[in-house]
Amino acid sequence: MRAWQRPEIPKLPGQSAAPWLYDTATQALVEARPEAAARLYVCGITPYDATHLGHAATYLAFDTLQRVWLDAGFRVHYAQNVTDVDDPLLERATATGVDWQVLAASQVDLFRSDMEALGIIPPNDYVAVTDVVDEIAAAVAQLWDAGMAYTVPTDDSIVDTARLGTVETAGSDIYFDIAAAERLAPWTLGDESNLARPEMLALSAQRGGDPERPGKRDPLDPLLWRAQRAGEPFWPSPVGAGRPGWHIECSVIALKELGTDFTVQGGGSDLVFPHHDMSAGHAAALSGHPLAGVYSHTGMVAYQGEKMSKSLGNLVLVSGLRAAGVDAxxxxxxxxxxxxRTDWEWxxxxxxxxxxxxxxxxxxxxxxxxxxxxxxxxxxxxxxxxxxxxxxxxxxxxxxxxxxxxxxxxxxxxxxxxxxxxxxxxx
Structure with missing residues (x-):
C-alpha cells in the first residue's frame, strides 16, 4: 500500500558512527551496526483512531535511528505493517456505525498526513494485513505441518471444514504451541521480554490474549487464526475461513520484506509482551532463525496522569495540534x-x-x-x-x-x- 512522501534529507560532510541502542532482550546497550543495509521493522498502527503523541514519539524515535544510520553511510530498508483488520478496529466500527474498511482507510490517510507533516521517513514497504492474508494463512499451515500449532473448538464460529493432515478444523481456532516451538525452533518464551510467567499471564490478559480460554494447551499460547464468526470479515484459506491472529501478521510481513536476523525490531514498550515475544517465536518457528538482532522499545507518553491511549480517550492528537495552528x-x-525509552507526561x-x-x-x-x-x-x-x-x-x-x-x-x-x-x- 502507499506510504507517504519522503522528506529531503541533506548529506553532511563527514559521517556518524553506527548507533548504540538499548536492547530489551539482553538488557544492555549494543551497537546496531548493519553488515550491509540496515534492516528495520517497526510495528504499525491499528487504524481505528487518529495519531496521538504516543504514536508520534515512537515513529520519531525510529526516524532518528534511520537518520543516524544514513549519516553513518548505511543504506536503510524499513518495513512497517498496518493492522487493518483486528478486534479493536471492528469494535470501533460497530460502535460508530461505520464500515470497518472505511474507518481503517480514513485513519490510515490521517496517519499518513501526520507523518508527512512531522517529516517522518516513510517505510520502504508499507504493508496492510489485508494484503497478505494468503501468506499468513500459508504460514499457519506451515506451523501446523511442523507440529507447532493445534486447534481449539469454538461454538460460535461459522463451520467451514478444512483438513490439515488428518485433522478437520471445522469450527476451530488455531493456536501456536509454545512448548512445541521451544523444542523445535531456536526460540524460548521470554527471550525478548525477560519477563517472569506471572507477569506474562497478566499482560496477556490485558493486551489481547485469552489466557483463561478452555482447551488451550498453555494459557499463554497465542491465536494464529480465528475461525469465521457471524458479522466479522473473513477470508477462505487452506486453514479454514477466518482471519489472522495479531502476532503472526508481523512475523510474516517482516520475514517477507526483510528476511531473518534483521537489524532492529522496534515499537512501543507496550508491545514487548506478548506481541514481540510471540512474533519472534512465530518467525523462529517458520524460518529456523532469530527474527532480529536488537529489540528496541520506546517509552509510554502519559496525559492527565494516565498513559495516553485510545481506550482511555486521553489523547493529544497530532492532527488536533496542527489544526490549531501549531508548527509541526x-x-x-x-x-x-x-x-x-523513558516514560513521560505531556x-x-x-x-x-x-x-x-x-x-x-x-x-x-x-x-x-x-x-x-x-x-x-x-x-x-x-x-x-x-x-x-x-x-x-x-x-x-x-x-x-x-x-x-x-x-x-x-x-x-x-x-x-x-x-x-x-x-x-x-x-
Whole structure:
C-alpha cells in the first residue's frame, strides 16, 4: 500500500558512527551496526483512531535511528505493517456505525498526513494485513505441518471444514504451541521480554490474549487464526475461513520484506509482551532463525496522569495540534526533548518550550543568522555523538541550545543543515 512522501534529507560532510541502542532482550546497550543495509521493522498502527503523541514519539524515535544510520553511510530498508483488520478496529466500527474498511482507510490517510507533516521517513514497504492474508494463512499451515500449532473448538464460529493432515478444523481456532516451538525452533518464551510467567499471564490478559480460554494447551499460547464468526470479515484459506491472529501478521510481513536476523525490531514498550515475544517465536518457528538482532522499545507518553491511549480517550492528537495552528516542527522538537525509552507526561509546557527553542535556533542558525567565531564543526560533531549514544535527543537539543546561547557560529548554514539531516527540523 502507499506510504507517504519522503522528506529531503541533506548529506553532511563527514559521517556518524553506527548507533548504540538499548536492547530489551539482553538488557544492555549494543551497537546496531548493519553488515550491509540496515534492516528495520517497526510495528504499525491499528487504524481505528487518529495519531496521538504516543504514536508520534515512537515513529520519531525510529526516524532518528534511520537518520543516524544514513549519516553513518548505511543504506536503510524499513518495513512497517498496518493492522487493518483486528478486534479493536471492528469494535470501533460497530460502535460508530461505520464500515470497518472505511474507518481503517480514513485513519490510515490521517496517519499518513501526520507523518508527512512531522517529516517522518516513510517505510520502504508499507504493508496492510489485508494484503497478505494468503501468506499468513500459508504460514499457519506451515506451523501446523511442523507440529507447532493445534486447534481449539469454538461454538460460535461459522463451520467451514478444512483438513490439515488428518485433522478437520471445522469450527476451530488455531493456536501456536509454545512448548512445541521451544523444542523445535531456536526460540524460548521470554527471550525478548525477560519477563517472569506471572507477569506474562497478566499482560496477556490485558493486551489481547485469552489466557483463561478452555482447551488451550498453555494459557499463554497465542491465536494464529480465528475461525469465521457471524458479522466479522473473513477470508477462505487452506486453514479454514477466518482471519489472522495479531502476532503472526508481523512475523510474516517482516520475514517477507526483510528476511531473518534483521537489524532492529522496534515499537512501543507496550508491545514487548506478548506481541514481540510471540512474533519472534512465530518467525523462529517458520524460518529456523532469530527474527532480529536488537529489540528496541520506546517509552509510554502519559496525559492527565494516565498513559495516553485510545481506550482511555486521553489523547493529544497530532492532527488536533496542527489544526490549531501549531508548527509541526515545534511538535517534533517537543517530542525530541524526551529520551525515546523513558516514560513521560505531556503538558502544554513541553510545546511552549519547543516553540521557544525553534525560535532561538532560527535566530542562531537560520538563513538570516550572522557568522561568528564559534566552531560549527564542533557543534555538529557533538550533535552526532549525542545521537550515536542511544539516540540521546535531549543531549542533542542541549548541544544546540548551548551553541545558540553562546553566540554565533562561524558557519550557521552548516549547523542548520545538520539539524535538518539529523533531527529532521528545517530552519
Amino acid at each position: 516542527r515545534a511538535i517534533r522538537i517537543a517530542l525530541l526533548g524526551q529520551h525515546y 503538558t502544554d509546557a513541553h510545546l511552549d518550550a519547543a516553540i521557544a527553542r525553534l525560535a532561538a535556533w532560527i535566530a542562531a542558525f537560520g538563513v538570516d543568522a550572522r557568522p561568528g567565531q564559534a566552531d560549527s564543526g564542533t557543534v555538529i560533531e557533538a550533535l552526532r555523538a549525542a545521537l550515536v549514544a542511544d539516540l540521546d535527543t535531549p543531549g542533542a537539543l542541549a548541544v544546540l541550545d548551548a551553541a545558540a546561547a553562546a553566540g554565533a557560529v562561524d558557519d550557521p548554514a552548516s549547523v542548520a543543515l545538520a539539524v535538518d539531516a539529523l533531527l529532521g527540523v528545517t530552519l
